[in-house]
Amino acid sequence: MSIPAPPAGTRGMVLGEATVELLAPCCRMVQLLDAPQDVPFFGKLLQREIIYRLLQGTQGDRLRSVATLADQNHRTAKAVNWLRENYEKTVNVDDLASMTGMSRSTLHHHFRSLTAMSPLQFQKQLRLHAARQKMLTWELDAASAAFEVGYESPSQFNREYKRFFGQPPMRDIHALRASG
Template sequence: MAKKIAWFIGPSEKRITEVPGLVLVRRTAPTAPCTGTYTPSVIVVAQGSKRVELGQTTFIYDQARFLLTSIDLPIVSQVIDASEAKPLLALALGLEMTAVRELLSREEVHVREVPHDTAAMVTGEITVELLSACCRLIDLLANPQDIPVLSGLIQREIIYRLLCGPEGARLRAIATSGDQSHRTARAISWIRDNYAKPVRVDDLAEIAGMGVSTLHHHFRVLTHMSPLQYQKQLRLQAARGRMLLDGLDASTVAFEVGYESVSQFNREYSRFFGQPPMRDIKALREGKVDEMSAA
């Protein structure tokens, strides 16, 4: 698999491929911690290793373990094992919940019960079957005419392999209507889509169809943070992206992402990213800080 990724990505650090949802990643050195948001996806590393921090919890994934994310999660990631001679080589595949639900509707698919304290991000052992399916998905890049017909079938197989493993239980819980995790995910989605708006936990509980204390508990289980902490990270990451990509100043972007005070924005930005907004953006543009990454 490492040889396949190296062949199709070449000298690039990232390739968004012709296969829907498939991204190839290559890094030739360890990186500084960088912020980002992981969407529902599976990341399989063929060579090297990465670290991801979700709240106060750390996940390590490498050639032996994949990373599965079942909802949008703001994280801090870092490449910890990579070199010119042996670069990090990985694939990230976005997961469509419609495909997950379709497979779950089949009586042949048996998924284990999910522990109540399992986060929406987990690592799992890479099996021969999962690795085989991932290799065949990459192979489609050599025959683009096969992608429209075969990519969906292979992606369904990958989802099937994930669902049948111990980690698939959380994916099922997020996708299944009526489950507490699914209802909590509705509140999480609302914050993601409306992060610049004020958040009232009572309103989130109503969106989720559950009590305030129950929502708080399940929200922390899934995301390892409170609703307000989740919102704050989304706001700060959005602000960083707007300043870096669109050239906005800190005062403008602070109000755009929902802050009522520029001084509060500057304090929270400095605490989260390690330095004030303008200094951080300058360092990003000069390549002194690793930029935000999606995989």
């Protein structure tokens, strides 16, 4: 069976309507947090159901394209996964391309097609979201959160955070806490 690639010019990320059939196993997955002893048994089953529901949804073709081993998107997904697991590390795009078996330009092309960002932009967003989460949950100050996620300069972190979230880190965190 040939898996069709997403149409040319489609965006790297998309939004879609969540169905009841998809939300039900997601809710059950969250409920497993109250019963950690059940995770080894039900966790994998629920993951499989969620994946099945996603593949049956409107973006199923796109997801199948990413998951297909013979496809360039699979190799790009390896880079995405590596960045998610190692966002705090310094990234050498040539090493990332080598790890995926692609040239630097091919990786950039496919990465942008899949995520609508370059690998470095993607890493920056991962770092900023992780820092925000750490400030909210661990009550870290901005400089500590910046270092935790791999920034070497707190002032650079503050500039990028403000540009991305619209206000300086601690003002944003205070606003989030006040609204929650």
